[in-house]
Amino acid sequence: MNNYQIIAGGEARETDGYAEVKNPATGEIVGLMPVASLADLDRTVAAAAEAFDSWSKASDADRQRACFAIADVIEAHAEELAELLTLEQGKPRNGLGSRWEIGGAIAWTRYTALLDLPVEVLQDTNEGRVELHRKPIGVVGSITPWNFPVMIATWHIIPAVRAGNTVVIKPSPFTPLATIRLVELINQVIPPGVVNVITGHDQLGAAMSNHKGIAKITFTGSSPTGQKIMASAAQTLKRLTLELGGNDAGIVLPDADPKQIAEGVFWGAFINGGQTCAALKRLYVHDSIYDTVCAELVRVAGTVKMGNGMDDASALGPIQNERQFNLVRDLVEDARARGGRILVGGEAPESDGYFYPITLVADVDHGVRLVDEEQFGPVLPIIRYSDVEEVITRANDNPNGLGGSVWSSNLDRAKDVALRLECGSVWINKHGAIQPNVPFGGVKGSGLGLSFGLEGLKENTVTQTVFC
Ligand code: NAD
Numbered sequence: 001m002n003n004y005q006i007i008a009g010g011e012a013r014e015t016d017g018y019a020e021v022k023n024p025a026t027g028e029i030v031g032l033m034p035v036a037s038l039a040d041l042d043r044t045v046a047a048a049a050e051a052f053d054s055w056s057k058a059s060d061a062d063r064q065r066a067c068f069a070i071a072d073v074i075e076a077h078a079e080e081l082a083e084l085l086t087l088e089q090g091k092p093r094n095g096l097g098s099r100w101e102i103g104g105a106i107a108w109t110r111y112t113a114l115l116d117l118p119v120e121v122l123q124d125t126n127e128g129r130v131e132l133h134r135k136p137i138g139v140v141g142s143i144t145p146w147n148f149p150v151m152i153a154t155w156h157i158i159p160a161v162r163a164g165n166t167v168v169i170k171p172s173p174f175t176p177l178a179t180i181r182l183v184e185l186i187n188q189v190i191p192p193g194v195v196n197v198i199t200g201h202d203q204l205g206a207a208m209s210n211h212k213g214i215a216k217i218t219f220t221g222s223s224p225t226g227q228k229i230m231a232s233a234a235q236t237l238k239r240l241t242l243e244l245g246g247n248d249a250g251i252v253l254p255d256a257d258p259k260q261i262a263e264g265v266f267w268g269a270f271i272n273g274g275q276t277c278a279a280l281k282r283l284y285v286h287d288s289i290y291d292t293v294c295a296e297l298v299r300v301a302g303t304v305k306m307g308n309g310m311d312d313a314s315a316l317g318p319i320q321n322e323r324q325f326n327l328v329r330d331l332v333e334d335a336r337a338r339g340g341r342i343l344v345g346g347e348a349p350e351s352d353g354y355f356y357p358i359t360l361v362a363d364v365d366h367g368v369r370l371v372d373e374e375q376f377g378p379v380l381p382i383i384r385y386s387d388v389e390e391v392i393t394r395a396n397d398n399p400n401g402l403g404g405s406v407w408s409s410n411l412d413r414a415k416d417v418a419l420r421l422e423c424g425s426v427w428i429n430k431h432g433a434i435q436p437n438v439p440f441g442g443v444k445g446s447g448l449g450l451s452f453g454l455e456g457l458k459e460n461t462v463t464q465t466v467f468c
Contacts, residue, residue, distance in 0.1 A: 004180045006034050006199055009047030010192025012184075015040055019201075021177055024090040024318045025308040025353040031088070033176045036200040038207055041168075044198045045213035048139040048166040051193025056136045056164045060116060067113030067162050069189035071106050074154075077185055078102045085150055085178040086309040090317040090353070093309060096271050097317070098150075105154040105182075108452070111436035112158045115457050122465070129468040134461035136164030137239055138215030141208040143229070144179065145221040146172035146320050147275045147376075153179050155451055156218045157186070157195055163460040168196045168214065170205055172221075174321045209233050216240065216460070220277070222374075223400070223445050230448075241449035241459050244442055246402030247281045247374045249395035250431055251417060252293055253388065253408040254286040261407045261429065262296035268405065268431025269380045270304070270358060273316045275324070278403035278440075280380070280431040282371055284395060287386040294343055294362055294382055301344050301358045306378075308353070318354040319377050325354040328377030335361050335370040335381065345379070366394060374400070388417065396422045401444035405431040 005012035017035035022028065036044070055063075074081065082098040091097040120132040142156035149171055160167050171179035176199040183197035198204065202225075209217055209229040216239035219229050223244040233240055250265060268280040285293045307314035319325040325348075332346055345359030359379040364371055370381045385391040395404065404421040406428055408414035418426040424442045427433055434440055439455040441447055449459050 002031055004031055004034060004177055006036050006040060006044065006197055007180070007183050007187060008040075008044040008193075008196045008198070009050070010187050013040065013043070019173065021088050021175075023087050023353075024320050025310075025355075027352045030084075031177045033173060033199050036198045036204060041198055041204060041207055041211065042213075044168050044196045045139055045211055047193045048168050048196050049213055051191060052136070052138055052166045055161070055166055055191065055194050058164070063162055063164060064113050064116075066190045066194075067109060067158055070158065070186050071109040071113065073185045073189050074102065074109065074182070075106050078106070081150060081178055081181060084181055086317075088175050088177050089146065089149060090320050091272060091309050092312075092314040092317050094312050095315045096267070097309060101148055101151045104151045108151070108436045109154050109158045112162055112457065115162065115454055117163065117457060117461065131466045131468065133464045133466060134163070134458065135464055137460065137462050138165060139213055140165045140167050140460065141211065141214040141217045142167055142169040143205045143208065143217065143219045143221065144169065144171050146174040147272060147277070149175040150178050150182055152220050153182055156220070159457045160218070160460045161190070161194055163457055165216070165460055166194050166196075168198055168208070170198050170200070170208060173199070173201050205229070206232060209238070210235050212236055214238065219243065226447065239459075239462070241451065242447040243277065243451060244402075244445065244447040245374045245376075245400060246277050246279075246442065246446050247398050247400045248278055248403040248405070248423065248431065249282045249284060249398070249421065250280040250405040250407065251391055251395060252283065252285040252289065253406065253410075253413065253417065254288045255409050255413070256289065256407045257409055258289055258292040258296045262293070262300050264430050265293075265407065266297055266300040270316065270378055271432060273319060273378045274380070275320060275376055276432065278425065278432045278434070280405060281375060282395070283380055283382045284385050284391050285382055287384055290382075290384050294360070297360055297380075297382070298344050301360060304358060306355060306357065316358070316378065319356050320354070322354060324377060325356060328356050328375055328379055331370045331373065331375050332359055332361065332379055335364050335368050338364070338368050340364040340368065340370065340381070366397065372398070392417060392420050399445040400442070402442040402446035403427070403432065
């Protein structure tokens with residue numbers, strides 16, 4: 001078994017405690033996570049602060065070269081990272097699984113490396129010249145979830161270091177190992193202290209969010225945790241980017257072709273076993289095609305193999321952890337008790353892992369937990385509607401606002417509906433597509449700020465206006 005250590009100032013450091021990380025498909029131990037103390041956190045933040053001094057002054061070309069070198073070193077170890085990710089996270093290596101995730105990490109890193117932040121001239125007249133400069137903020141604390149640990153780590157780390165900040169990343173205690181390995185690799189190609197990793201339980205994240213040495217927190221995770229971070233970060237007035245939970249609605253208009261949309265709807269909901277922030281989590285289908293859409297989704301579900309992620313025939317893996325497994329099971333039981341009709345799935349098989357089958361639940365509505373709450377698992381509630389105006393109101397009747405989608409054979413009509421959905425991203429005849437050049441973020445309870453592209457890079461800077 002590999003020996004995983006926290007990394008501060010370019011060096012692996014021992015911690016007093018370790019905790020087991022288990023494979024959610026088998027229950028076997030994958031490795032030991034170092035459990036860092038608050039003193040370890042102080043030392044790691046100090047190492048990042050020391051490195052900030054020179055990294056913030058490094059030339060733009062040097063920082064760009066470093067980001068390209070990070071992409072290259074990830075690429076050179078892609079298969080090793082994908083395997084470790086599958087073992088600790090559970091997702092299959094194939095399909096939209098761990099190989100795809102590592103590929104995404106490389107693509108986002110290369111794209112972000114190419115971006116730059118030139119000085120903007122706001123005015124250049126006889127009255128004077130005014131310039132807008134963008135400067136690094138300091139030590140960025142990154143706190144990540146367990147669903148896409150490597151890709152999200154690069155979404156946090158790369159724009160931060162590209163803009164001249166240094167980073168202390170804390171992965172989820174459910175999936176810390178691939179992030180430690182990623183940071184080990186990154187440290188082979190960048191100066192010591194620029195990217196540091198610390199691991200431990202949730203309290204470590206709480207300690208980061210009010211740590212005096214951290215100037216900004218970039219957080220991806222659940223909305224309740226985001227709220228706690230925001231409250232605690234207020235004491236030191238940290239900059240914040242919060243990418244939080246979602247309960248994305250998909251609306252199938254009466255003119256949609258059920259056969260044509262079924263695959264897209266299915267994978268919009270079940271990518272990564274539904275453990276995806278911007279997955280389709282509530283499907284609204286017009287009464288006139290409700291039964292046909294349900295039947296098509298059941299047909300697609302029957303073609304998808306769920307199993308151990310190391311088996312290359314698996315398209316979906318287990319739920320990542322017991323807490324999430326129990327939540328998903330409880331939401332389905334509650335829906336069943338409240339009249340929900342289980343079209344497929346709904347009973348977990350006997351297993352050493354947290355396998356929960358693909359589950360489609362018809363005839364549920366608002367007021368049932370499975371519709372109102374984020375399920376974050378392989379379950380989709382399908383809600384019947386008959387009035388398009390009313391369904392828009394209901395789709396928006398949720399505290400979250402991450403993504404949404406409209407399914408129709410009439411693009412203009414779909415776009416009219418899409419523009420009325422309260423969410424940061426909206427898709428037509430697809431759900432959940434993201435790209436490194438397109439800003440991504442939530443509205444309402446789904447977060448603050450943006451990731452990706454130039455907007456995401458700017459989040460890692462403070463501005464200074466210069467009156468010359
Ligand atoms: P979570 O909020 O439980 O944990 C996320 C991280 O926060 C972990 O590293 C955890 O250790 C840490 N943490 C826990 N308590 C903390 C505290 N009080 N202070 C600081 N840090 C703390 O979320 P999760 O279960 O790991 O992830 C699933 C959630 O993440 C879902 O709600 C999902 O929608 C959301 N998510 C959002 C996006 C997005 O881009 N909007 C992307 C992926 C996941």
